[in-house]
Amino acid sequence: MSRIGEATLSDGRKVPYVITDNPPRGGMKYTYFAPDKSYVVQFFNEPNKIDRNMSARLEAIIGRYNPTIPESKGGAIGSDERLAKYFSGRFCWPTDLVVAPEFGIVSPAYPKSFFFGDNASQFLDLKGKDKKSNWFTSGNRRFLNKSELGDFRSMIQMSLLLSRSIRRLHQAGLAHSDLSNNNVLIDPKTGNCVVIDIDSLVVPGLFPPEVAGTRGYIAPEVLSTMELDRSDPRRMIPSSVTDLHALAVLIYEYLFCRHPLMGPKIFSSESAEKDDYLGLGPMALFIENPDDTSNRPSSLKTTIKDLGPILEKLFLRAFVDGLHNPPLRPSAMEWERGLVRTWDLLHKCSNPSCEKKWFVLYDTDNPVCPFCGTRISDRNIVRFELNTEVRGHSGEWRKYSELDVVHNTPLFKWHMQGNVFADEKADKTLQAYVCCHNGEWFLINRNAEGMLSPQGNPVPAGKAIRIADGTVFRASRSDRGMLIKVKII
Amino acid sequence: MSEFSRRLPVYLLLDVSGSMQGDPIEAVRHGVRALVSELRGDPQALETAYLSVITFNSSARQVTPLTELMLFKEPQLSAGGATALGAALRLLSDCIRSEVRKSTETQKGDWRPLVFILTDGAPTDDWREAAAMLKSTKPANIIACAAGAYADTTVLKEITECVLMMNTLSAGDLAQFFAWVSSSVKMSSKSLDAKPGANIELPPPPQGFVIVP
Numbered sequence: 001m002s003r004i005g006e007a008t009l010s011d012g013r014k015v016p017y018v019i020t021d022n023p024p025r026g027g028m029k030y031t032y033f034a035p036d037k038s039y040v041v042q043f044f045n046e047p048n049k050i051d052r053n054m055s056a057r058l059e060a061i062i063g064r065y066n067p068t069i070p071e072s073k074g075g076a077i078g079s080d081e082r083l084a085k086y087f088s089g090r091f092c093w094p095t096d097l098v099v100a101p102e103f104g105i106v107s108p109a110y111p112k113s114f115f116f117g118d119n120a121s122q123f124l125d126l127k128g129k130d131k132k133s134n135w136f137t138s139g140n141r142r143f144l145n146k147s148e149l150g151d152f153r154s155m156i157q158m159s160l161l162l163s164r165s166i167r168r169l170h171q172a173g174l175a176h177s178d179l180s181n182n183n184v185l186i187d188p189k190t191g192n193c194v195v196i197d198i199d200s201l202v203v204p205g206l207f208p209p210e211v212a213g214t215r216g217y218i219a220p221e222v223l224s225t226m227e228l229d230r231s232d233p234r235r236m237i238p239s240s241v242t243d244l245h246a247l248a249v250l251i252y253e254y255l256f257c258r259h260p261l262m263g264p265k266i267f268s269s270e271s272a273e274k275d276d277y278l279g280l281g282p283m284a285l286f287i288e289n290p291d292d293t294s295n296r297p298s299s300l301k302t303t304i305k306d307l308g309p310i311l312e313k314l315f316l317r318a319f320v321d322g323l324h325n326p327p328l329r330p331s332a333m334e335w336e337r338g339l340v341r342t343w344d345l346l347h348k349c350s351n352p353s354c355e356k357k358w359f360v361l362y363d364t365d366n367p368v369c370p371f372c373g374t375r376i377s378d379r380n381i382v383r384f385e386l387n388t389e390v391r392g393h394s395g396e397w398r399k400y401s402e403l404d405v406v407h408n409t410p411l412f413k414w415h416m417q418g419n420v421f422a423d424e425k426a427d428k429t430l431q432a433y434v435c436c437h438n439g440e441w442f443l444i445n446r447n448a449e450g451m452l453s454p455q456g457n458p459v460p461a462g463k464a465i466r467i468a469d470g471t472v473f474r475a476s477r478s479d480r481g482m483l484i485k486v487k488i489i
Numbered sequence: 490m491s492e493f494s495r496r497l498p499v500y501l502l503l504d505v506s507g508s509m510q511g512d513p514i515e516a517v518r519h520g521v522r523a524l525v526s527e528l529r530g531d532p533q534a535l536e537t538a539y540l541s542v543i544t545f546n547s548s549a550r551q552v553t554p555l556t557e558l559m560l561f562k563e564p565q566l567s568a569g570g571a572t573a574l575g576a577a578l579r580l581l582s583d584c585i586r587s588e589v590r591k592s593t594e595t596q597k598g599d600w601r602p603l604v605f606i607l608t609d610g611a612p613t614d615d616w617r618e619a620a621a622m623l624k625s626t627k628p629a630n631i632i633a634c635a636a637g638a639y640a641d642t643t644v645l646k647e648i649t650e651c652v653l654m655m656n657t658l659s660a661g662d663l664a665q666f667f668a669w670v671s672s673s674v675k676m677s678s679k680s681l682d683a684k685p686g687a688n689i690e691l692p693p694p695p696q697g698f699v700i701v702p
Contacts, residue, residue, distance in 0.1 A: 021665070021668075021695075022665070022668045022669075022672070022695070025672055025692055027676070027679070027690075045692070045693065124529055124530065124535075125526070125530070126530065129530050132532050132533075134532040134533060134536065135532045138494075138532065138536050139536060140532050140535055140536055143535075143559070181533075182533075182679065214679065215679070262493050262494065263493055264493055264597075266592075266593075266594060266595065266596070266597065268592070269592050269593050269594045269598075270592065271592055271598065271601075272495050272592050272597070272598040272599060272600050272601065273600070273601065274592075275592055275597065275598070276495070297493070
């Protein structure tokens with residue numbers, strides 16, 4: 001039988017919640033839902049462990065470090081209505097402290113798209129269950145209907161959104177400290193993800209939370225030193241660099257549906273526990289380590305090479321150079337930017353039954369989908385090479401990134417100007433788009449200012465540039481405007 | 490399950506002696522059903538947990554061998570007879586020996602099994618040796634639950650340190666027990682903490698259950 005409880009918030013407001021017999025319980029807290037399920041009230045498993053450090057930390061998280069409310073309403077510095085709204089979709093950020101009947105927090109309920117609906121599986125009754133990532137990235141995939149699985153492009157998009165969310169935390173000096181498959185819900189169908197369990201963040205200047213982390217996502221140095229006393233300087237505790245390990249693991253799992261460290265290598269025959277400890281901790285070895293293949297599964301079909309050089313390098317830094325050397329791990333911003341650039345190289349596979357539907361077309365000499373082996377043969381590959389002017393060297397241009405172009409490919413400000421990044425602040429107004437008409441290619445200006453034709457004449461909005469192999473033009477004549485070189489292969 | 494992931498073997502040792510007849514055995518059937526359905530809904534448990542059921546009355550029988558959750562078929566449970574706990578413990582040891590993969594130079598071993606014992610009475614056979622064996626060799630993390638007024642907790646304490654007591658054999662208490670087993674399995678399959686030798690973490694027992702010191 002359920003009863004209605006009442007939580008008193010720190011500002012004196014009272015909110016109702018439904019008390020159930022076996023509330024869902026995580027490692028730290030258990031959860032009751034609002035009568036209308038629009039928010040949750042969470043209490044701690046060990047109320048006697050709540051101290052001033054913890055309440056001070058939660059106050060800071062809910063208030064001055066909160067990117068989901070504008071600065072004018074007590075949220076994070078620099079946060080305005082638009083950014084607050086954007087990050088409300090990226091995080092399930094706690095909104096209030098509960099002071100009675102006992103200490104707890106109120107958080108928004110997860111958005112609906114992160115719960116399975118009616119037709120998620122033919123084998124399991126998943127309706128209403130939350131979309132933890134290992135439904136999608138493990139063998140459990142086989143129980144889900146195809147319509148739930150998304151494709152490679154939606155997995156890249158989720159990786160990008162997650163990197164952006166983590167970059168936002170780190171930018172404020174925060175660390176999640178327990179980033180894992182359980183704490184990021186994903187919806188591959190729409191390419192969306194949301195970071196949850198925000199209450200154990202590491203907040204600058206305040207005592208860090210006592211979280212152990214989750215198996216498979218704990219950074220090797222944290223696991224290796226877990227047994228040491230908390231006052232021992234050798235003991236490594238969760239921080240932004242340990243988040244960066246977990247972030248790389250999650251991205252790797254989204255893109256490959258396998259774990260980057262769990263391979264065939266046996267680290268100890270003494271016990272499963274010892275073997276696991278060594279293989280995820282002090283002796284952790286990337287399954288795709290190019291120099292030591294002892295943990296490499298024989299069955300690897302697609303590898304980090306198939307993601308193109310940008311992501312390949314990031315993964316090598318995360319899991320080879322930085323695996324046991326935390327400062328070398330790529331930052332969340334590097335992941336975000338690398339994924340944005342990789343997004344521009346995504347190419348739709350021409351095989352209609354290709355499971356992944358998209359792939360990274362980086363090798364234009366050998367344009368083959370790595371997932372199904374289909375070769376692009378039915379049409380030309382059109383490339384925009386985006387160049388920025390080297391500062392202080394007028395007329396000297398350097399390749400900045402590339403864009404794989406098909407009919408209707410949109411161009412945004414970040415394709416036109418070298419100083420605009422495709423982040424949450426970017427202007428998403430369409431600047432121009434590509435059009436293929438009777439076998440001829442055009443770039444049509446919609447809103448871009450200062451676009452120049454190959455001959456250097458202004459191309460106002462509404463006008464087009466005809467493009468062919470070798471065409472070179474200024475996307476924008478402004479200071480940091482890109483020079484676009486067209487390649488048709 | 491990926492080819493390199495380990496299994497978490499879970500054994501349920503269920504007392505189906507005469508005193509469980511009627512409502513209690515019905516509640517146990519219901520509990521097993523709810524447990525399986527609950528675990529199938531948890532992606533980590535679904536990936537790692539394997540379930541076996543051993544029942545005991547005048548003798549012990551493995552009614553379901555260690556099976557992955559998706560293939561688990563509900564066993565036919567009926568109550569009647571004595572309480573051969575000793576036989577059940579010996580059978581458990583045999584099953585662990587034959588079903589649980591050991592860590593070797595060439596094989597990734599399974600996780601240390603989780604065993605839940607549910608009994609409502611005192612054993613009627615010779616159990617001491619089997620209990621002492623389990624307690625000393627520790628092939629598994631064993632949680633024993635004494636159900637109702639007649640269960641003998643001192644016996645269970647000879648098997649494992651971790652003994653719970655519930656006061657009644659009511660359907661409600663049994664349902665809570667199975668719900669707690671399910672959250673314990675879920676929690677273990679998540680936090681299979683790679684700290685070798687560390688104690689496993691279990692969720693707090695349900696209301697009305699007492700941890701026997």
